[in-house]
Every structure is written in C-alpha cells, then in structure tokens.
Amino acid sequence: MTKKLAVVTGASSGIGAATARRLVAEGFHVVAAARRADRLATLVKEVGDATAVECDVTDDASVARLRDTVEGLDGSLNLLVNNAGGAHGMDPVATGSVEDWQWMYDVNVLGTLRVTQALLPALEASGAGTIVAIGSTAGFVVYEGGGGYSAAKHAQNALIGTLRLEIVGKPVRVIEIDPGMVRTDEFSLNRVGDPAKADAVYAGVPEPLVADDIADCVAWTATRPQHVNVDRLVVRPIVQAAQHKVYRQQ
Template structure:
C-alpha cells in the first residue's frame, strides 16, 4: 500500500515544492494549508498522487479534521513535514506588536505541536515514521528586529529536540531542517504586510539566494534515508550567506 506524506503550509513556497517533490519519491501527498484554491491548483498539477485538505494549524478542530482525512486514506502514514509557519514585522523588542508575537508563536510553535500530536499515533503505528520540521537559522541565532520570530523559532526547535528524546526507542525519526536565506513568493512579502519594496530589499545584491526547491530537495533526501539513519539537524544556506549577519552582496 502506498505510503502517505503530510505537508503543512503546502499552498505555496517550500510547502508546495515539497509536496511536488515527495510525489515523485512515491508518496501519496496530503497537501494541507488554509487556501483551498491554491491547494486545488497544486493537487491538479500533481495528479492522483495528492490529496488537498484545507487546514489552519492554529485551529484544534481544523487539525483534527486533517487527521481524520489521513486516517480515511487507509495507507500507512510514513512522513509528516511540519512546514507551516511565518514571520510578521521587523520591529525591535521595545516596540514590537504583541499581536504579531502571539501569531508567530501560535503558527510556528503551537501549530507544530497540534499537528504532531494529532498525527503521531499514526506515524508510530506505521512502524517506520518520520517527522521533518522546517525551522530556520533564526532557531539558533538572534538578530535586531527579529525578536518575535527568533523567539518562536527557538521555541520550535526546543519542541523538536524534546520530542526526539521522548520518542527514543520508538519507530519515529525526528528531523529538523533549518534554512537560511530562501527567496520564496510570499515569506518576506507577508512579513512586511505586502510591501514589495521592503520584501525585495532583503535579497538586494544576493546573486543566488536559496529557492523553495532547494529546501524540498533536502527534505526529500533526509526523509528517504534508511530508517535507521536520523539526521537530527541540517542547516542549509546559500553560498553567499556565511552567517546570519555575513551576506555577500554584489554592487
């Protein structure tokens, strides 16, 4: 029976690229996200190897519905990719929006928690499950203006590390992928409230930032290693980015 992979945040960017890639690796992909129209387009592109599920990871009921759909497909749940997340604003701590901080914590941390809790029994029951969580280099490096996002990503990586310890001895791998500078259609645009100029300025002079397909490639690699191989954490940056604050920009 075909193995199932669930990808959250699958309507665009890294999530959509990962859904496409995993389908080519032989998984039946459950693409989950809030925007049903975008999901419908993605599933139509992938074909019968994909199922769309409208899902908001900040909603307990919505995540429970996702779990029901996965169970109804009948196959073993082999892979969960916790990709849903995001950033809002680039304000200093002194003036940061509490509402933005709440949203970032809910999506990045509690969203990962909700989906993992809902699908963990099926992953364990498969006898060979894998959880891949897409974090960020913000999970271990702080920077000015990034307090809310780095706090959320630090918390997310703490959840992942704790889960790996708690699942030791059980047939579920726990993997973290931490991208650096990735240029996608929406991440920076959403962060700056739709301001295209601010969003584009993040990548000014950077010859080749990573793209969504680069991260999808790494996720697929990690998830398709032999089951006894666990890649705890993989950090991936463009060659132009030596560190969070060290980026080569061409004039």
C-alpha cells in the same frame, strides 16, 4: 505494497508546495494541508497523486479534521512535514506588536505541536515514521528586528529536540531542517507588507536559496534508511556565511 502517505502543512505556496511536488515524485501520496483551498486544488491537479485538506494549524478542530482525513486514506502514514509557519514584522523588542508575536508563536510552535500530536500515533503505527520540521537559522541565532520570529523558532527547536528525546526507541525519526536565506514569493512580503522592502532583503544577493532547494533537503532526509536520523540540517546559500554575513554584489 502499502501506499506511503506524507502530510505537508503550509502546502499552498513556497517551500510547502515545492515539498509536496517533490514527495509525489519520490513515490508518496501527499496530503497537502493549508488554509487556501483554491491553491491546494490547483496543486493537486498539477501533481496528481495528492489529497487537498483545508487546514488551519492554529485551530484544534481543523487539525482534527486533517487527522480524520489521513486516517480515512488507503495507506500508511510514513512522513509528516511540519512546514506551516512564517514571520510578521521586524520591529525592535521595545516596540514590537504583541499581536504579531502571538501569531508567530501560534503558527510556528503551537501549530507544530497540534499537528504532531494529532498524527504521531499513525506515524508510530506505520513502523517507519518520520517527522520533519522546517525551522530556521533564526532558531539558534538572534538578530535585530527578529526578536519575535527568532523566539518562535527557538521554541520550535526546543519542541522538536524534546520530542526526539521523549520518543527514542519508537519507530519514528525526528528531523529539523534549518534554512538560512530562502527567496520565496511570500515569506518576506508577508513579513514586511511592502513589495519594495521585501525585494530589498535579497538586493544584490546573487543566488539565494529557493523553495526547491529545501524540498530537496526534505526528500533527502526522509528517504535515508530508517535507522539514519539527520537530527539537524542547516542549509544556507553559498553567499551567506552566517546570519549577518551575506555577500551582495554592488
């Protein structure tokens, strides 16, 4: 049998690293792509059946090298997980940093676009391709202090929905997974830059989601029969009823 290949972007930590581990367990050879080569090397050593590729999804040449690496591997590209993303800042629109907004758009939207464009031909050629985009509930609900991130995730959602329409009839599924509150080592810390403020996001929340929960969603959607397309999977912890409605223990 032809080896199934899966590309996971943002694979050096959090949801990306958890997804890489899970997909190896599901029988994929994982191409783990991220900027931090040292972390990728550690991940590949841990999981075994994987290839590390240093990649910045905001750089055309870097994405081209990722494509070339995938094309040089022995196997069929069946899965792309567009996971690279993130948030910077929680300032209101009136005082928000244009630089932060630009970064969020570049990574979440244009990063997804670059990698998808680069790998779509190989996914189609496999005869059974799947694209999974890790979005966010911020992609369809706005909230104070989240304008830049929400705008980027709304745009990513528009990109993914449009792609699904444009390639209908081709052998490639397009899936969006939209998590709510997920506690990882870096997301909130990178966003606010202060460990105490990052911890406060989850204060009193009994059981937020963790990276493995989202990896489980990726694996489940990607391993359904090929005629089954899960357009959008919204996943939140049981204590989060909506974007603003979170139960916190006193």
